[in-house]
Amino acid sequence: MLEAFAMGDHGVYVWSVYIVSIGFLIGLGMYPLMSLRHLKRKNSNREEIE
Amino acid sequence: MKVFLATLRRDLLVAIRTGSETLNPLVFLVLVGVIFALVLGNDHAARELTGIPVVWTTALFANMLALEGLFRREQDEGTLATILVANESALPATVAKLIAHWLLTGLPISVLAPLIGLGFGLSFETLGILSGTLLIGTPILTLVGAIGAALVVGLGRGGVLLTLLVLPLFVPVLLLGIGTCQQFQFNAEYIPPLLGLLAILSGAITAIPISIAPILRFSQDQ
Amino acid sequence: MSPEIFFRGSLMWVYCLYLIGILGLSLGTIWGLFFVPPEKFQGDSFRIMFIHVPAAHLSQIIYIGIAVAGVVYIVWRTKMADVFMAAAAPVGLITTGLALLSGIVWGKPTWGTWWVWDARTISVLILFFLFFGQIALRQAVSRPERAAFAVSVLAIVGAINIPIIKYSVEWFTTLHQPASITLTRESAISMVFLIPLLINIASFYIYIAGVVLAGMRTLVLRRHKHTSWVQAWTGSS
Numbered sequence: 001m002l003e004a005f006a007m008g009d010h011g012v013y014v015w016s017v018y019i020v021s022i023g024f025l026i027g028l029g030m031y032p033l034m035s036l037r038h039l040k041r042k043n044s045n046r047e048e049i050e
Numbered sequence: 051m052k053v054f055l056a057t058l059r060r061d062l063l064v065a066i067r068t069g070s071e072t073l074n075p076l077v078f079l080v081l082v083g084v085i086f087a088l089v090l091g092n093d094h095a096a097r098e099l100t101g102i103p104v105v106w107t108t109a110l111f112a113n114m115l116a117l118e119g120l121f122r123r124e125q126d127e128g129t130l131a132t133i134l135v136a137n138e139s140a141l142p143a144t145v146a147k148l149i150a151h152w153l154l155t156g157l158p159i160s161v162l163a164p165l166i167g168l169g170f171g172l173s174f175e176t177l178g179i180l181s182g183t184l185l186i187g188t189p190i191l192t193l194v195g196a197i198g199a200a201l202v203v204g205l206g207r208g209g210v211l212l213t214l215l216v217l218p219l220f221v222p223v224l225l226l227g228i229g230t231c232q233q234f235q236f237n238a239e240y241i242p243p244l245l246g247l248l249a250i251l252s253g254a255i256t257a258i259p260i261s262i263a264p265i266l267r268f269s270q271d272q
Numbered sequence: 273m274s275p276e277i278f279f280r281g282s283l284m285w286v287y288c289l290y291l292i293g294i295l296g297l298s299l300g301t302i303w304g305l306f307f308v309p310p311e312k313f314q315g316d317s318f319r320i321m322f323i324h325v326p327a328a329h330l331s332q333i334i335y336i337g338i339a340v341a342g343v344v345y346i347v348w349r350t351k352m353a354d355v356f357m358a359a360a361a362p363v364g365l366i367t368t369g370l371a372l373l374s375g376i377v378w379g380k381p382t383w384g385t386w387w388v389w390d391a392r393t394i395s396v397l398i399l400f401f402l403f404f405g406q407i408a409l410r411q412a413v414s415r416p417e418r419a420a421f422a423v424s425v426l427a428i429v430g431a432i433n434i435p436i437i438k439y440s441v442e443w444f445t446t447l448h449q450p451a452s453i454t455l456t457r458e459s460a461i462s463m464v465f466l467i468p469l470l471i472n473i474a475s476f477y478i479y480i481a482g483v484v485l486a487g488m489r490t491l492v493l494r495r496h497k498h499t500s501w502v503q504a505w506t507g508s509s
Contacts, residue, residue, distance in 0.1 A: 010317040010381050017374045018301070021323045024366055025297070029290060029479070032359075032486035039493055043506040197429055201409065201422040211412050215426060218401040219433050221394075222440035229444050243443065250436065268421045 156188030293479025
């Protein structure tokens, strides 16, 4: 099993690319959803204050 | 035609009167070229090899320094709007401004650059072709750069932004210009890249002058 | 399309695109990482391809999309085209960044060097700067209509330049590099690698479409935050 992850000498390269890419892709997907939620909360707070 | 001549004349006159602003890019060109020649030391082979890319790139940067001021005076005086209000005077006025700008930057740069090339030990023939490619290349830089200058006019901190916007677009001109000179220098075929450069120039001449005025007008209205 | 209809109608699309995209990416990635034999010449490092190729594909498509939206905006002044450009530019910047990064890391074990100045790498690098210019210009212009117009012009000029850049770079690099390094990345892909690669490319498209759409929804909401329907939406639920 460990050998499959090590991929000869190339494991470091492959895994670093995959981890960074998946991280960025998740961030890319989360960002608009989070900011929409943030906007909504800000707007409804403002309504309550007014 | 009257608008064209008047604008051209005024731009040239203003440039002569305000001297230093017109000279700045040229001094920059000489200075950077000299510094490059200096830091390369006494390695003649290295100088001969790097001479063309260095001079061409420095010429491009010098040209870009001048771009920011292309519409600045009119913007500051508030005359940019009045020039562009009348539909029929917009095109001759922009063409005149572009030509004036090239006469004040591209042309002197093309003349000066070979002198710096001398410092790199380039041969006279190579210097000739260097000057020639700059004569073809700098109008493209002025035209393409004018679009950028029209987009950022009046933004205040336009300098770095303008560089950032137009530099990627200058890459083909730079590569073809340098390529032509190097091909010539090493006795290889230099006509194809030269034709490429000319093709870009003719494309830019047809498409860009007519589109500058609408872009400026839009930047003004809003 | 009215912003309200867009906003309400697009929610389902975002969910579907996210779901299909994530499932597809998981499938293609796991397949590519564990169920494909190592490649004959490159060994295991070729597995980076399953990220690199989709990212590179997508960055070009996103830029073309932005340029088309620029034309649409200039001709018809369609607000949604501007919203698309605003949402897509940062996404394009990141996918281009991923393409560059994965290319750099892939280069080290395959060619023995991190970076090769060849036509494709330089084109992608320039694309990166074009995306950056889009974002920088939009941020620098404070009035939204002027920003939209300026960004559209820039996108169109950039799109016209892309083929010119490609050809000039290709010519210039072949001039300087006699074929010591030949890049035959995609030329010899066998069926074994092709299926997970195609799955990943398609899923990348779908997922990024969802991301851009989600970004557009946020922008629409932000731009219309004082209208009654937005107020009603934030009040509800």
